[in-house]
Amino acid sequence: xxxxxxxxxxxxxxxxxxxxxxxxxxxxxxxxxxxxxxxxxxxxxxxxxxxxxxxxxxxxxxxxxxxxxxxxxxxxxxxxxxxxxxxxxxxxxxxxxxxxxxxxxxxxxxxxxxxxxxxxxxxxxxxxxxxxxxxxxxxxxxxxxxxxxxxxxxxxxxxxxxxxxxxxxxxxxxxxxxxxxxxxxxxxxxxxxxxxxxxxxxxxxxxxxxxxxxxxxxxxxxx
Numbered sequence: 001x002x003x004x005x006x007x008x009x010x011x012x013x014x015x016x017x018x019x020x021x022x023x024x025x026x027x028x029x030x031x032x033x034x035x036x037x038x039x040x041x042x043x044x045x046x047x048x049x050x051x052x053x054x055x056x057x058x059x060x061x062x063x064x065x066x067x068x069x070x071x072x073x074x075x076x077x078x079x080x081x082x083x084x085x086x087x088x089x090x091x092x093x094x095x096x097x098x099x100x101x102x103x104x105x106x107x108x109x110x111x112x113x114x115x116x117x118x119x120x121x122x123x124x125x126x127x128x129x130x131x132x133x134x135x136x137x138x139x140x141x142x143x144x145x146x147x148x149x150x151x152x153x154x155x156x157x158x159x160x161x162x163x164x165x166x167x168x169x170x171x172x173x174x175x176x177x178x179x180x181x182x183x184x185x186x187x188x189x190x191x192x193x194x195x196x197x198x199x200x201x202x203x204x205x206x207x208x209x210x211x212x213x214x215x216x217x218x219x220x221x222x223x
Contacts, residue, residue, distance in 0.1 A: 013094070014041045016084050020076040021046060021053050022065075022156040026145045033142040043088060045080040065158055070197065076156075085118065092119035100128050101153065 017031050035042050050056045056064075056076075065072040084090070099108050108125045124132065129152060136143050144154050150162030 014043060017042055017044050018077055018080050019044050019046045020156055021050060021056050022158060024146060024157050027154060030142055030144050037142050043084060045084045047075050047080060092121060094121050094123065096124055097122050098124050098127055
């Protein structure tokens with residue numbers, strides 16, 4: 001779509017790339033091709049305080065997406081996007097979401113306002129996968145090479161698989177789970193869940209510490 005944008009606003013539309021540090025190599029290669037093709041700024045945001053996978057593992061532990069997928073989504077995707085929107089003063093965004101992707105996207109509007117007040121414009125909402133592919137081929141739009149290998153929706157390498165014939169486009173995401181979204185399109189509720197989880201953990205730790213001190217005091221008195 002960017003290849004067809006003309007006029008004074010053409011070069012004012014920046015791109016945001018959330019580098020979760022767990023992308024496929026093909027996805028990172030696509031970012032480079034997009035930079036070269038369109039010459040538009042691509043703002044890369046990573047998990048806070050992390051530049052590499054080793055940094056991420058040291059801070060959050062190995063395989064966080066398995067031990068706590070809600071926390072993983074927050075630190076790898078939701079928080080970086082919120083930080084990007086704040087630092088770049090984003091008021092509205094263009095997305096590539098479509099109704100035919102299924103799940104919660106089935107009743108997607110072309111223009112919407114999410115829970116955080118962000119205006120989201122979904123110009124491809126009524127397009128099918130076939131229409132997108134036709135447009136991409138006709139206009140030589142850069143695309144993720146994984147799409148040529150049976151993938152129809154690409155996320156992190158650990159939660160993305162090829163899609164079989166007849167399956168929904170996003171059925172390869174979080175295969176075998178009820179989960180269909182990572183939270184970046186519903187950040188307020190995901191953020192609230194994370195804060196509640198952190199608050200409950202803190203309360204539990206405080207209660208355990210209080211119980212430990214009371215037990216120590218009881219033993220001291222008995223002695």
